[in-house]
Amino acid sequence: MAAGPFKASTGVGGRDAALLLPLTGSAATLGQNMARAASLVTQASAAGTAPKVYDTTDTVEGAAAAAQMAIAGGAKLLLGPLKSDQTPGVLAVAGKVPVITFSNDDTLGAQGAFVMGITPGQSVSTMFSYARAQGISRVAIVGRDGPLGSATAQAANRIAPAGGITLTATLLRDPAAGGLVAALKAAGGGRLPEAVFLPDGGASLEAFAAALKGSGVQLLGSVQWGVGDVESDANLAGAWFAAPPPDLFLPFADRFEAAFGEQPGTVAALGYDAALLAVGLGDAGALSRKGVTRAAGFTGVLGAFRFLADGRCQRDLTVLGIEDGSIVVLGEVAGT
Numbered sequence: 001m002a003a004g005p006f007k008a009s010t011g012v013g014g015r016d017a018a019l020l021l022p023l024t025g026s027a028a029t030l031g032q033n034m035a036r037a038a039s040l041v042t043q044a045s046a047a048g049t050a051p052k053v054y055d056t057t058d059t060v061e062g063a064a065a066a067a068q069m070a071i072a073g074g075a076k077l078l079l080g081p082l083k084s085d086q087t088p089g090v091l092a093v094a095g096k097v098p099v100i101t102f103s104n105d106d107t108l109g110a111q112g113a114f115v116m117g118i119t120p121g122q123s124v125s126t127m128f129s130y131a132r133a134q135g136i137s138r139v140a141i142v143g144r145d146g147p148l149g150s151a152t153a154q155a156a157n158r159i160a161p162a163g164g165i166t167l168t169a170t171l172l173r174d175p176a177a178g179g180l181v182a183a184l185k186a187a188g189g190g191r192l193p194e195a196v197f198l199p200d201g202g203a204s205l206e207a208f209a210a211a212l213k214g215s216g217v218q219l220l221g222s223v224q225w226g227v228g229d230v231e232s233d234a235n236l237a238g239a240w241f242a243a244p245p246p247d248l249f250l251p252f253a254d255r256f257e258a259a260f261g262e263q264p265g266t267v268a269a270l271g272y273d274a275a276l277l278a279v280g281l282g283d284a285g286a287l288s289r290k291g292v293t294r295a296a297g298f299t300g301v302l303g304a305f306r307f308l309a310d311g312r313c314q315r316d317l318t319v320l321g322i323e324d325g326s327i328v329v330l331g332e333v334a335g336t
Contacts, residue, residue, distance in 0.1 A: 019035065020082075021035055023035065026058055037268045041276050051079065056081045078097055103117050104119045105117075127240065128165050136165075142180070143200060148200065168187065202224075209236045219236065223317070242320075246320070273300030
C-alpha cells in the first residue's frame with residue numbers, strides 16, 4: 001500500500017509542521033514519550049528542521065491555544081492533539097491547515113481531522129479477515145463497557161457482514177468477571193462461538209484466558225494486547241492478536257530504549273511516525289491536504305498507512321500468534 005520509509009531530512013524537513021502534545025497534566029508521560037520518539041527522526045538532521053512541539057496540557061482550551069500558537073508561528077500542518085475531546089477545539093482554530101489527530105476515534109474524520117491513532121475498527125478488521133481465512137465464521141465480542149468496548153462493538157457490527165463473519169454475541173462486561181462461558185452460550189443460542197475477540201489488554205487478559213481455557217474457542221486480540229502481557233500466560237497459548245509489524249517496530253523500540261532507558265508503546269511510536277511524515281512532506285514541499293492524502297501513503301514504525309479523503313486511515317497490521325511461550329508472525333493484513 002505505502003511508499004518506502006522517508007529518509008532523514010536534508011532540506012526543509014518538518015520545520016513548518018507542529019506537534020501538539022500533552023507535555024503537562026495527566027497524559028504528560030505519553031506526550032513526553034511521543035516527543036522523545038519524534039526527536040529520534042530529526043536528531044541527525046540539520047538544526048531547525050524538526051517539527052516544533054507545543055504543549056496542549058489536559059484541556060480543550062489548552063489544545064486550541066497550542067494550535068493557535070503553532071499557526072501564528074507558521075505551521076502548515078498540525079500533528080495532534082492526542083485526545084479526542086481536544087480535537088474539535090483544534091479544528092475550530094485550524095482553518096485550512098490540515099489536522100492529523102493522534103486519537104483513535106474514527107468519528108473525528110467527519111469533523112475534518114485525519115485520524116492517525118490505531119482504531120478499534122482496524123484491529124477488528126485485521127482479526128476478522130485473518131480468522132475468516134482460517135475457516136472461522138462465528139465470532140463473539142467481549143469487551144469492557146466503556147469507550148473501547150463500545151467502539152469495538154460498533155466496528156464489529158459494521159465489518160462482520162461484509163467479511164463473512166456472523167456475530168454470535170456482543171457482551172459489554174468486565175472481561176475478568178465469572179460466568180463467561182455460560183454468557184457466551186446463552187447469547188449464542190446454546191452454542192459457543194468459534195472465536196472470541198477481546199479488545200482489552202493488560203490485567204483483563206489473565207482471567208479472560210483462564211475462563212475460556214479448554215473450551216475450544218479461538219482467542220482473538222487487538223493492538224491493546226502488549227507482547228509482555230501475553231508471553232508469560234500459558235492460558236493464552238494459541239491466541240492470535242493484531243499488532244504493528246515487528247520488523248519495523250522492534251528496531252525502533254530498541255533505539256528508543258537505548259536513548260531513553262525504557263521501552264516505548266504504540267502511542268509513543270505515533271510520535272515517531274508523525275515526525276517522519278512531517279519531515280518527508282516538508283522536504284517534498286507537500287505540507288498540505290493533498291500531501292497528506294497522497295495515494296502512495298506512508299511507511300513508519302507502526303507499518304504502512306494511508307489517509308483517505310474522509311479522514312480515515314488505512315493500516316497494514318500484522319497478526320501475531322502465541323506458540324510455546326513465544327510470539328510468532330502469522331501473517332499481514334493490508335489496508336484495514
